Amino acid sequence: MQETLRFAPVGDKAVTAVFGDTIDPAINRRIRHTVQALQTEVGHTIEEMVPTYSSILVIYDPLKKDYDAICDMISAASQTENEIAAADKVRVVEIPTVYGGEYGMDMDFVAEHAGLTAAEVINIHSGTDYLVYMLGFIPGFTYLGGMDERIATPRLTTPRTLIPAGSVGIAGAQTGMYPSDSPGGWQIIGRTPVRLYDGNSEKPTLLEAGDYVRYVPVSEEEFLDIKAHLATYEVKTFYCKESELHGR
Structure with a gap:
């Protein structure tokens, strides 16, 4: 069962998306899938992403999307089944x-x-x-x-x-x-x-x-x-x- 995704603002143009509180392969895999799903936005809405053990820092352009919209984008991406699944x-x-x-x-x-x-x-x-x-x-x-x-x-x-x-x-x-x-x-x-x-x-x-x-x-x-x-x-x-x- 996936843990509930949590968000926290970082300044006026970044957000931390927290996927869990432990060092766990399944959590980290979900983070990698989310980062890959968001790659098309890098250079546009998203300026940079920094993945860690259990979270992602997303730096975005606030003139293109506000905080709530960015959180919605990350949440949708986190639900996307990437081609690099555990079985691959x-x-x-x-x-x-x-x-x-x-x-x-x-x-x-x-x-x-x-x-x-x-x-x-x-x-x-x-x-x-x-x-x-x-x-x-x-x-x-x-x-x-x-x-x-x-x-x-x-x-x-x-x-x-x-x-x-x-x-x-x-x-x-x-x-x-x-x-x-x-x-x-x-x-x-x-x-x-x-x-x-x-x-x-x-x-x-x-x-x-x-x-x-x-x-x-x-x-x-x-x-x-x-x-x-x-x-x-x-x-x-x-x-x-x-x-x-x-x-x-």
Whole structure:
């Protein structure tokens, strides 16, 4: 059963549409469908849309539609059955990742906190396909859902001033990746050589909301080889039904 859609004004030309109060794949799927249904209005009535875990911020032109009309438009779009339904195929992106050591400086802490070995943490972390709920914080930063609670670990007490690009981290029950060098407070367990964000590219982000990430453990040698040949390296992707994904 779908939760009741709630609206709240944000200034004089934006509205937040709240689809629920939890991090839930069904809620996030409905958000993605709504955003796609409203795409034809972008550049016209709608100036910009910012989807999150459970809501959408819609910035609109108040000279073309007023607040009530925009809310009605969003509500109608949220009821539209999109072609990308749960039964259809989703894109899965394989992310080669070297775990631990200098690339995952917090692996020992995560393992100790979970009462597991580093090898067990790696097996658990790479054994799940993660839904990309949203991108945010910095361009291309991925917020991934579906991590096994056994390896949930609190954020760092004091954030680091520099996290290397490609770092894979854990914060609470979430996992995600830093697309560029950045400050950050997530527990770092590994790193991918894959370029997650390229501001000079026509499509700057490798991943989009609605994709799934599958981490593939690689050795340091493989990591360095991929990094040395990034210009020709092709990230592996495939499509499958959500029922065929690796769950928790």
